[in-house]
Amino acid sequence: MNQSVAKALQLLDLFTEEQPEWSLKDISKQSGIPKPTAYRLLTTLESGNFVFKMKTTEHDSRYRLGLKLLEMGQLVSEQLEVRKIALPFMQMLANDINEVIHLVIVNQNKAVYIEKVENTRALRLYTKVGKSTPLYMGSGPKLLLAHLPIDKQREIFREVGNKQLRDGRVIDERRLREELVEIRKQGFSYSVGEQDPYTTGISYPIFDYRGHVISALTVSGLSSYFEGDNLRRIKNQTEVTARQVSRKLGFN
Known part of the structure; x- marks a missing residue:
């Protein structure tokens, strides 16, 4: 040190x-x-x-x-609280839809996975608690980015440049900005193949008692399972679960 x-x-x-x-x-x-x-x-x-x-x-x-330590302590407290409160709901959701469930937060300029519940499928996703990813890659990170203050978003945009997704697509800043607006408008985020090939992610926001988005509840799995009636069921149950966790955190 x-x-x-x-x-x-x-x-x-x-x-x-x-x-x-x-x-x-x-x-x-x-x-x-x-x-x-x-x-x-x-x-x-x-x-x-x-x-x-x-x-x-x-x-x-x-x-x-100073007050900076109080601010940081509050952030740690919130992160521990949301993880503790969300886990049983994540387990119930995983039992219902049999997909991988993640809880994602913002830390500095990264998205960090702070909790995970596995599915029972033979093919597993390579993610782990503590993993960090860019805020512009994947449904959970992008949902969090969409709810950050404008000045913080600008800071992230400066990192984008000509970065590429896993499938080789170059990230277009203008298109990303449009996508963030759409995420806020529709209330959820959806991505295909951005972190892992042939996988889809769907994320809904978790709010604290002040109405701030403090984490993303993310469902991930093989894209072939995220179609038709099953996709609608996954979206509906994930949204309901995110609302249940938010209510437990004091959000009305």
Whole structure:
């Protein structure tokens, strides 16, 4: 680990429920890091809202943890909560339609698969919990991309360039923008062969109590199973399941 990062994390570890506030002098003494170095690290942490500085007197400043850590903690809490709540519903859905069910979230500029329930078919999809993929590839990632703020979407678009899908198709930014608009309009995302050949993915959004899309409930399987009445049944039951999970998270 980078030494500066390690030292910055060491400083953050000093803040506890018993001692939520520290002076620069005490931080330096407790951590064993020289005052100039500790001050430089704290200034960097302050600029990122990881700590904030309170001036108690003209010659004394004290530090507390910043709101950025609260924001990050809330994000982790939500991710753990949605995974815990969604899993039994995912298992029921998998039993009903016998397809692979995934739960997908956004992490930085990637889509990350945080839960998976298998089907009983002999041919399995190569996915695993923890897998990350671009936000412009696959039904779950694209559904999440469609619900990101515009400025974040622009950031992702800058990564697209002449990237290709697994089947060799070049990603067209204009077409992708149009597809994201359509996803928001129709309320679900649909993809064929974008991550694995001969597979189809269908995804519906899961909302939190604020009405924000926090994850995608994704059904994936061989495209030959995603046709006609079976496709309609898969879409209907996936949508119902996503709504059930959303209600459990406080969404009305």
